[in-house]
Amino acid sequence: METFIILSEKSWHKPLFESLKKNLSEYHWVLIDEKDQFSFDELEELKPGKIFIPHWSYIIPASIYEKFECVVFHETDLPYGRGGSPIQNLIARGLNHTKITALKAGKGLDTGPIYLKKDLNLNGTTKEIFLRCSEIIEEMIEEIIQEGMEPVPQKGDVVEFKRRKPEDGNLNDLSETGKVYDFIRMLDCEGYPPAYIENENFRFEFTRASLKSEKEIIADVRIIKK
Template sequence: MKTFIVLSEKSWHRNLFESLNKNLAEYHWVLIDEKEKFVLGLLEELQPDKIFIPHWSYIIPASIYEKFDCVVFHETDLPFGRGGSPIQNLIARGFQDTQISALKAGKGLDTGPVYLKKDLNLNGTTKEIFLRCSNIIEEMIDEIIEKDIEPVPQKGDVVEFKRRKPEDGDLGDLIDVEKVFDYIRMLDCEGYPAAFIENEHFRFEFTRASLKSEKEIIADVRIIKK
């Protein structure tokens, strides 16, 4: 029986794992969701045929990706958008749609050969996008396994993204209402610092934004005294 690993620290990918375990029950599925468990010794015991990585915030050691096929899912049409914070960088640039690229992990950041790509819509909060993305990733995993797809080198012009920092969520200098809305929704997800405005005494953090008109947004606000 073939063994496949799902590697992700995000809570919503537990549902992805459970769905794969149910729908592709002819295989042995293992979920690793803690950094401390993603070690060479355990992998050598499991001998996975592939390690599928829908989200992982840590560097994958060469000792692992050189020995096992690690399939990373990145939310851009590679080689466009190599690097960090792909969803946030795309939304900040005004994109409404993108592609998920399934690529083989290697030495360079997001430079490996690509197995396949699927379309992804960027409407909604980042949490909603990730949930939508999870369903598409399940289809991609199924296709990679069942069709035994081999990755091919990336083609096209390289565009690199920089990982966005918490201070990049500052709304203070924005003048366009839709841009403010995009900044709030693109950071509205567990594990991400919320979009904010601050003054001398308080920090105002915004979530659950709704764009009502070209001049109005309704949102929840958390007020923190400095």
């Protein structure tokens, strides 16, 4: 029985794992969701056919991606959008749609050959987008396995993204209501520092934004005394 691994530390990928295990029961599925579990020795014992990586915040060692076929899922239409914080960078640029790209991990950041791409809508909070991603990624994994896809080199103009920093969520300098709304929703997800404004006494962090009009947003706010 061939073994496939799902590698992700995010809680919303556990249902993805369970669904694959149920729908593709002819294979052996293993979920790795902790950094300590992801080791060369552990993988040598499992001997996976492929390692599917919906989300992983850590560097994948060359010893692993050179030995095992690692399939990364990146939320841009590569080679456009290589680099960190893809969803946040796309929304900050005013984009409403993108692609999820399945690519083979290698030495360069998001430079590997591509298996396939699927459309992704960028409406809603980042958490909602990730949940939408998970459903699409499941379809992509099934397609890669069942059709025996081989990746092909990337083509097109390269655009690189920089990983966004917590201070990039500062709303102080924004003047458009739509931009404020986008900044709040694109950081509204567990594990991400929320959009904020601050003064000398308090920090105001915003989540659950709703755009009511060109001049009005309703949102939850957490007020923190400095």
